[in-house]
Amino acid sequence: MNGGKIVQTRIKNLLVEKPVDSLVQVAGWIRTRRDTGSFSFLEVNDGSCLANIQVIAEGGLANYETEIRKLSAGCSVQVEGNLQVSPAKGQDIEILAASIIVVGWADPEHYPLQKKRHSFEFLREISHLRPRTNALGAVARVRSRMSYAVHTFFQERGFCQVHTPVITTSDCEGAGEMFQLTALEAGTGDPCGQEFFGRKAGLTVSGQLQAEVYALALGDVYTFGPTFRAENSNTSRHLAEFWMVEPEMAFCDLVGNMRLAEELLRYLLGDVLTNCADDMDLFDQFIEKGLLAKLRGMTEQEFAHITYTEAVDRLLQSKKKFEFQVRWGVDLQSEHERYLTEEIFRRPLIVTDYPAAIKPFYMRVSDHGRTVAAMDILVPGIGEIIGGSQREERLDVLTARMQAAGINISDYAWYLDLRRYGTAPHAGFGLGFERLIQFVTGMANIRETIPFPRTPGFAPC
RNA sequence: UCCUCGGUAGCUCAGUAGGUAGAGCAGGUGGCUGUUAACCACCUUGUCGGCGGUUCGAGCCCGUCCCGGGGAGCCA
Numbered sequence: 001m002n003g004g005k006i007v008q009t010r011i012k013n014l015l016v017e018k019p020v021d022s023l024v025q026v027a028g029w030i031r032t033r034r035d036t037g038s039f040s041f042l043e044v045n046d047g048s049c050l051a052n053i054q055v056i057a058e059g060g061l062a063n064y065e066t067e068i069r070k071l072s073a074g075c076s077v078q079v080e081g082n083l084q085v086s087p088a089k090g091q092d093i094e095i096l097a098a099s100i101i102v103v104g105w106a107d108p109e110h111y112p113l114q115k116k117r118h119s120f121e122f123l124r125e126i127s128h129l130r131p132r133t134n135a136l137g138a139v140a141r142v143r144s145r146m147s148y149a150v151h152t153f154f155q156e157r158g159f160c161q162v163h164t165p166v167i168t169t170s171d172c173e174g175a176g177e178m179f180q181l182t183a184l185e186a187g188t189g190d191p192c193g194q195e196f197f198g199r200k201a202g203l204t205v206s207g208q209l210q211a212e213v214y215a216l217a218l219g220d221v222y223t224f225g226p227t228f229r230a231e232n233s234n235t236s237r238h239l240a241e242f243w244m245v246e247p248e249m250a251f252c253d254l255v256g257n258m259r260l261a262e263e264l265l266r267y268l269l270g271d272v273l274t275n276c277a278d279d280m281d282l283f284d285q286f287i288e289k290g291l292l293a294k295l296r297g298m299t300e301q302e303f304a305h306i307t308y309t310e311a312v313d314r315l316l317q318s319k320k321k322f323e324f325q326v327r328w329g330v331d332l333q334s335e336h337e338r339y340l341t342e343e344i345f346r347r348p349l350i351v352t353d354y355p356a357a358i359k360p361f362y363m364r365v366s367d368h369g370r371t372v373a374a375m376d377i378l379v380p381g382i383g384e385i386i387g388g389s390q391r392e393e394r395l396d397v398l399t400a401r402m403q404a405a406g407i408n409i410s411d412y413a414w415y416l417d418l419r420r421y422g423t424a425p426h427a428g429f430g431l432g433f434e435r436l437i438q439f440v441t442g443m444a445n446i447r448e449t450i451p452f453p454r455t456p457g458f459a460p461c
Numbered sequence: 462u463c464c465u466c467g468g469u470a471g472c473u474c475a476g477u478a479g480g481u482a483g484a485g486c487a488g489g490u491g492g493c494u495g496u497u498a499a500c501c502a503c504c505u506u507g508u509c510g511g512c513g514g515u516u517c518g519a520g521c522c523c524g525u526c527c528c529g530g531g532g533a534g535c536c537a
Contacts, residue, residue, distance in 0.1 A: 034496045041496050054497075072488090088495050114472065114487050115498070121529060122472070176536055206537090231535055232462055244537065323533085334533075387537060432537030445530090456462095457528080 012048035014083065018093050025080045026053060026095065027103070029132060032115055033071050040068055042100075044079060047131075050138055050278045054086065054094040055079050067102050073113060074106030074132070120448050127452055128461060135287065138279035139449060142272055143437050147224075149271040150245055150433075153264055154222045159247060162214040164207030164223045169199050170412065177230035178202035179240075203228035206430060207246050209362075209415055212391060215248035215426050216418050222247040224433075232456050236445040237382065239434060241454040248428035254364075254373040254390040257427035258350055261377055261386050262303050264431070265348070270299045272440055280440075288442025294380075295440065297347070304345040307353040308332075308371070311340055318344070331358045334383060341378040348379045361401040363389040364425075375429070382439050388429020395419040 008025040028046030035041075042055040057068045071077070081097040112126050113133065123130040130136040154161065171178055181203065183196040207223035214221045227244040247260060273280060273295060284292040306314070315326040315336055320343075324333045332340075332351070341349045353371040356363075363372035373390035392398040398419055402409055409416070437449035447453040452461065 032497080034499065036494060036496060039495085043497075052497095056495085086495090088497080090497050108488060110471080112471070116472070116486060117498090118472065124529090227537080229536070233535060234462085235532080235535090236530090238536070242537070382537095384537065430537060435537055 008078070010048035011044070011046045011051065011053045014053060014093070015049065015051055018083070020083055020085055020093065022083055023080065023098075024083045024095060025078065027078045028076070030071050030073055030075045030077060032073060035069065040064075040071075042068075042071065042077070042079075044077065045132075047137060049141075050134060050282055054091050055081070055100070056094055056096045057100055058097070061097065061100060063100065063102070068100055071102065072106060072108035072111070073115060074111040075102060076104040076106075077101060078103055120443075120445060124447055124453070131451070134282060136448065138276075138282050139437065139441055139443065140451065142276050142279050142441055143449065145276050146268055146272055146433070146437060146440065149268050150224055152271075153267050154247065157220070159220045159222045160214070160218045162207075162211055162218075162221045162223050164204065164210040164225065166204055166226060167201055168204045168210075169197060169201045170209055170415070171202075171205065176205055178205050179228050179230045205229055206244070208248065208428060208430065211246055211248040211428060212415070212418060212426065215250045215428065216422070216424060219251070220247070220249045234456060236447075237435060237438070239446055239450060239453055239455060242450065243433035245431040245433055246428060248426060250424050250426045252390075252427045253425055254352060254375060254427055257388055257390060257429060258305070258352070258375055261375070261388065261429050261431070262348075262350070265377070265386070265436075266299050268436065269295050269440065273299070283441045283443075291442045301347055303348040303350050303377070305350040305352070308351055308355065309353065311336075311351050314344060315339065329355050329357065337378045337383050338380075341383075342380045346380070348377060351376050351378065359389070361398070361405045361407060362391050364392045365397055365401065373427075379439055382435050385435045385439060386429050386431045388427065390425065390427040393419055393423045393425050395423065
């Protein structure tokens with residue numbers, strides 16, 4: 001170490017390149033130590049990949065008795081030594097240490113992570129340490145790769161990324177409760193925060209309305225950022241803060257919208273299967289048996305597609321007894337959605353053309369006026385993963401719908417201007433990023449798909 | 462927010478005719494072995510979720526609150 005960052009090799013590269021008989025240096029955290037009579041085996045993980053590298057620490061090392069025999073899970077070390085072929089089963093290569101520097105100790109009496117498997121509920125209580133586990137580390141790498149793939153997908157297709165605001169004064173109807181913003185100390189003044197922006201402001205529930213602005217200037221755009229919902233919702237599929245991918249395309253209708261959504265999902269699945277193979281194997285083996293087969297099937301098979309009306313018919317025809325009755329004009333319940341995607345079609349399903357009365361003002365009304373050009377993509381196990389629509393581009397129709405919904409037109413003058421000046425058909429959708437990660441990793445609870453989950457009553461750091 | 466099941470050692474859990482608690486793993490000590498969920502022996506550990514109540518006596522019964530799982534609503 002001669003100032004600056006320690007120069008070392010990432011374990012991922014060592015395991016791929018296997019530069020046998022060369023001097024290597026790794027830095028990471030001890031997973032386990034096993035002693036033999038005269039030397040010790042250390043499992044070191046540096047987070048670059050799922051696998052550890054085995055380090056042989058011989059008794060002759062200067063700090064063998066004083067330090068190495070005291071190493072335990074969680075300690076950070078810097079190891080230098082010769083990479084050699086391992087004579088025993090279990091690993092191809094290992095490092096015969098020439099020196100091991102203990103960078104940071106982790107008192108085994110108090111370090112909460114043990115060698116054994118922990119419950120995800122417990123790990124959630126130590127969100128600052130859980131990325132050091134195999135499963136949560138794998139989720140973090142998959143999440144990073146998926147994020148990269150989202151950008152690659154859109155950039156390769158000429159989409160322009162737009163950073164839509166986190167603070168907003170316009171509510172995106174039908175997108176849940178908005179967190180309200182204030183600059184005042186609690187209880188000292190206007191609770192709605194009107195003192196700062198001059199009007200009620202909150203954290204965005206969707207970047208869609210602002211994305212529409214840029215779509216009607218740049219053509220194809222997308223936003224990918226944090227989104228907030230103040231709903232008091234406690235399920236394995238909800239977060240108060242989550243990330244959403246929202247493309248918006250000008251001169252595009254519902255068909256083009258559906259095509260893009262399906263293409264995006266299949267691209268992302270293919271990418272992660274190719275580029276996160278080891279992590280995905282872990283999920284397939286320990287989190288959801290058959291996960292890989294399920295995902296591969298999705299990349300090969302086209303999504304099913306039916307209209308809401310057809311979905312209602314199919315549900316009515318089925319002999320299945322539902323808790324909630326199926327009826328045209330009423331939104332599909334979770335049990336209906338799950339039955340459609342898990343039992344009837346057994347693959348991702350796009351449902352389109354919902355009744356206008358149950359959908360927000362911005363969705364394009366059909367000629368007969370009964371339905372809107374909406375689409376939901378349902379996947380087995382998760383339910384709705386994408387929701388989108390063709391937007392209402394006709395000024396008079398949009399204005400009428402907003403008035404019918406009781407929306408203050410003057411607050412949305414800017415939104416109506418998009419229809420007043422050079423309006424164009426356009427469409428887009430929102431993809432819940434964590435729900436996608438949930439689907440891809442097989443994690444049962446969405447709180448394991450984001451580093452620091454925020455849920456009602458839970459935001460520890 | 463509603464329904465439902467839970468909260469006991471650091472972790473995962475057992476523990477009802479109400480009589481102040483156990484196991485496995487982890488941790489500590491010693492031994493053994495190119496080990497890899499290592500193994501063998503011994504040892505340590507508890508405001509039984511919080512508060513209140515019933516009772517001579519509560520982990521166990523009652524009330525209430527908090528937290529977690531599953532489901533619902535809401536949604537992505």
